[in-house]
Amino acid sequence: MTTSMGEFRSRVLDLVARIPVGRVMTYGQLALLAGSAGNARQVGFIMQGLAESELPWQRVINAQGAISTYKVGFGETQRALLEAEGVSFDESGRCDLTRLQWWPDREDEQPALL
Template structure:
């Protein structure tokens, strides 16, 4: 499992500032069907590290990982990167989506 987590972290480190991707897109890139939850588990451990986990949202653009960041840190970090929101905790995913399947292949 540690190897899987490391593979997740390597993908997340490549998400550019101002962009987001989804748990499912990372799982699909890594070849793990229905692995979105596993991506979430991996990222729950790194909210306060150099890995930009704040750039990973659910398929609807919702900040489902915000519970692992203190206060409103996840949203604040995304706003600092000029990510726009359509709701308090939902990014405009169409405007900011970075797809590892397209960008890393």
């Protein structure tokens, strides 16, 4: 079964759209759940340009619980958006993934934001 890049991309975006307010997912986690384990870097590429979209792009962070977008110029914006929905960061710029990382399951569904 081959998963085309187009399918991968749309699965990633579907997942991002479902992340509840105040929760986060990581690049690697999205790659895994979208059917391309180990392809975290491609998720980063897919996220390019989503800052102007309606998607909650700010809820995607790296596996250390930190923001990865400073190098692309969106870091401050992302942090502000997350803090505005209740996510707090420690001195080293990390949030508590054990508490905030969201894994899709039937009980914890939220209305899609699309």
